[in-house]
Amino acid sequence: MIRQRKKPYSLLCYEALFRRLKNKYRQSHAVHQDYANVLSGYLGERQVDYILSATPTYFSHAYQGLRLKNHQHYFQMDTVLLSNKFILIIEIKNWKGVLTYHSNLKNITQIYNNTEKSYRNPITQVEAHKLQLEYWLQQMLGIYGVPIETLVVISDSATILKNPQEDPQFYNTVIYADNLPSKLDELWKKYPKSSLTNSQLREIHSHFLKYNDDYQPDLIRLYNLDKSHLIHGIECAKCGQYPMTRVHGKWYCIHCSFTDKLAHERVILDYFLLFKPTITNKDCREFLQIESPKVAYSLLQSMKLNKSGEHRGREYHAPKLEDYPQHSHIPWKMETTLNVTF
Ligand SMILES: [Zn+2]
The missing domain is CATH 3.40.1350 (Trna Endonuclease; Chain: A, domain 1)
Structure with a gap:
């Protein structure tokens, strides 16, 4: 009857924040402490789910x-x-x-x-x-x-x-x-x-x-963050440089030549978790650091998000809470400084 619960917004939002923060801001003690509390609460809940499921x-x-x-x-x-x-x-x-x-x-x-x-x-x-x-x-x-x-x-x-x-x-x-x-x-x-x-x-x-009305925290406001704290464009998953550029239908890192076809997906989901539950073509271009409205259109279309409005006013909607990917993919540097038992 009981299944293991999915990650709540509070946890997904912290994970998105760690991915989006520039490396030097990822080490903030206050952010780590708050994240550790949220994570610890979630792990405890999963433990109880596990016992109830059996x-x-x-x-x-x-x-x-x-x-x-x-x-x-x-x-x-x-x-x-x-x-x-x-x-x-x-x-x-x-x-x-x-x-x-x-x-x-x-x-x-x-x-x-x-x-x-x-x-x-x-x-x-x-x-x-x-x-x-x-x-x-x-x-x-x-x-x-x-x-x-x-x-x-x-x-x-x-x-x-x-x-x-x-x-x-x-x-x-x-x-x-x-x-x-x-x-x-x-x-x-x-x-x-x-x-x-x-x-x-x-x-x-x-x-x-x-x-039921799931709570989504506004971490950008909570920690008084602005654009200067955040990564612009897509960070290379291999070497950590950014932004990756769009070349022949793939994301390409000019520093280490790593390519990734779907790197935009996680970043667009992070936008929903950190900013607002809808994104326009213009927001998307700014966030991914791309020029072409046509490319932004095809990237957004490919994610099969719900849409509303037409033309320039079109908005793409965030997925439901339970449809967010569950794997964390947090930049590796943070786990080394985090004082939490997994
Ligand atoms: Zn790279």
């Missing part, structure tokens, strides 16, 4: 990274499992080291690599999601009273959990990913009766899909 369950549907809105306020849940008995919201934390829950302060501190750090209480976080989802179901579908269960799952079983005040809420809510199968079983037995009809279940499912 667990036979009675849930009808699973949603990953479901992001919904109450009025103007968004809330995003790492995993949601839907059944006619109850809904389960799972918050996934890929936290390492030693975690201590302070019942009186309602926070968690982590000691990892000799550094102590404090985190927002993940129980409060997932309980807030529960209230938000309850409200959303009432407002969108007029559904009241469906039980919603919550769990905080620690994806790495080597992490040490401490609960010195023996807070029962912590014991009940925070578990290791490895214990998910038995916890799901326990929750399933807690609800002998259905609380949703099949048609309500279908309605919730179709509304989740319809109103």
Whole structure:
């Protein structure tokens, strides 16, 4: 029922940023740190997906990274499992080291690599999601009273959990990913009766899909970047020089003679991830550093993107999130300086 999730925009956008930044800016500590956090969260979620995928369950549907809105306020849940008995919201934390829950302060501190750090209480976080989802179901579908269960799952079983005040809420809510199968079983037995009809279940499912609104960060704005920080044209995958030039239907590097037929595809996708979800012929020429509108036209056409408008006003649209290529292809230099365990 559960598949491994695809990369979220936040991760794809960082990967695109590392490909587009000039080499000297790729080493920015702030960017690396933020990227490492996003990547670590994603790897933890994949770990939980993997365990769930191997667990036979009675849930009808699973949603990953479901992001919904109450009025103007968004809330995003790492995993949601839907059944006619109850809904389960799972918050996934890929936290390492030693975690201590302070019942009186309602926070968690982590000691990892000799550094102590404090985190927002993940129980409060997932309980807030529960209230938000309850409200959303009432407002969108007029559904009241469906039980919603919550769990905080620690994806790495080597992490040490401490609960010195023996807070029962912590014991009940925070578990290791490895214990998910038995916890799901326990929750399933807690609800002998259905609380949703099949048609309500279908309605919730179709509304989740319809109103899910994936978050795409604007990294150019976040890090105050402009054209001077970014590579112009296409970077040679072999020697790192740019721009490659278009010769006889191929991209050619004048520095090392490397050729590549499809080098523009990744760069156009990176444009969508970094700038906006549509591109015109003119934007494309500027971004790829080419003169000919005819060449830009044939490159854009060849990518089979959705289009709108005619002639000069024609815009080509970004693919859906799930259709982005999943391999990272990050410039090799960055991994050497990144302090993250894969
Ligand atoms: Zn080259």
